[in-house]
Amino acid sequence: MLNKNSHRFQRIRKPIVISTAILFHLLLIFHLLFSPVIIVSAAYKGIINASFIAFSIIILLSLFFGRAYCSWFCPGCGIQEIMSSFVKKKSKNSKALFIKYLIFAIWIGFIITGYIIHGFQKIDLTYGMLDVTFERKIILTLGAIVLTVPLTALFGQYASCKYICWQAPFMIIGTKIRDYFQLRGLRLKAEPEQCETCNICNAKCPMNIDVMANVINNKMNNAECILCGNCIDSCNHNVITFSIAKH
Numbered sequence: 001m002l003n004k005n006s007h008r009f010q011r012i013r014k015p016i017v018i019s020t021a022i023l024f025h026l027l028l029i030f031h032l033l034f035s036p037v038i039i040v041s042a043a044y045k046g047i048i049n050a051s052f053i054a055f056s057i058i059i060l061l062s063l064f065f066g067r068a069y070c071s072w073f074c075p076g077c078g079i080q081e082i083m084s085s086f087v088k089k090k091s092k093n094s095k096a097l098f099i100k101y102l103i104f105a106i107w108i109g110f111i112i113t114g115y116i117i118h119g120f121q122k123i124d125l126t127y128g129m130l131d132v133t134f135e136r137k138i139i140l141t142l143g144a145i146v147l148t149v150p151l152t153a154l155f156g157q158y159a160s161c162k163y164i165c166w167q168a169p170f171m172i173i174g175t176k177i178r179d180y181f182q183l184r185g186l187r188l189k190a191e192p193e194q195c196e197t198c199n200i201c202n203a204k205c206p207m208n209i210d211v212m213a214n215v216i217n218n219k220m221n222n223a224e225c226i227l228c229g230n231c232i233d234s235c236n237h238n239v240i241t242f243s244i245a246k247h
């Protein structure tokens with residue numbers, strides 16, 4: 001039996017996130033705006049640049065939306081989504097998940113040190129973005145593709161999001177802060193007693209989360225959940241829904 005809501009959210013989400021990927025790569029601005037390098041350079045000159053604002057907005061949004069940005073708007077996820085049409089293997093939830101936290105800790109350490117040494121001296125939203133040659137933009141964009149595509153091909157769907165994304169910890173930290181203070185926000189909600197333990201939600205989760213176990217234990221908060229809604233769309237018994245709640 002097909003769920004009457006089958007693909008309800010995916011029909012909206014996939015075109016959005018794939019369009020974001022194509023648009024940002026064509027415009028060649030994403031890898032400058034979210035560059036992990038330019039913000040370090042800005043920090044050591046005491047400049048608040050566009051990346052500083054962009055990363056701040058991401059962490060603020062995560063206080064309400066959790067990791068929804070990842071699956072609905074991140075161009076990197078858009079590439080993963082396209083790759084998922086070809087790569088069916090799921091990436092493992094192994095110790096490799098912690099690599100992204102290590103990358104994040106080293107990177108954020110450099111940024112904080114820079115601003116501690118030089119302070120906030122001025123705001124320059126175009127810093128590092130205007131004086132970039134077309135060739136360098138191409139290298140940056142291709143670099144992102146070279147980072148994500150082989151990882152996904154080798155280790156499975158969404159491997160780069162899970163293992164190396166330097167933005168994911170921002171949202172995971174934001175979500176943890178929200179949960180700690182029991183703030184209202186976008187979450188998954190489950191009705192465990194309606195679950196028929198069919199395992200379809202597990203098969204459909206691109207992050208390879210054990211969704212069924214989370215449903216049965218009524219613990220839907222998972223740091224790797226990107227709120228894509230695949231589990232909601234796939235459940236024939238409408239067990240899982242999006243909810244705006246405190247926990």
Ligand code: SF4
Nearest residue numbers: 195196198199201235
């Ligand atoms: S939540 Fe839905 S899809 Fe997942 S195991 Fe239960 S009934 Fe099946």
Ligand code: SF4
Nearest residue numbers: 205225226228229231
């Ligand atoms: S648990 Fe559901 S919403 Fe979260 S990543 Fe998996 S399929 Fe997407």
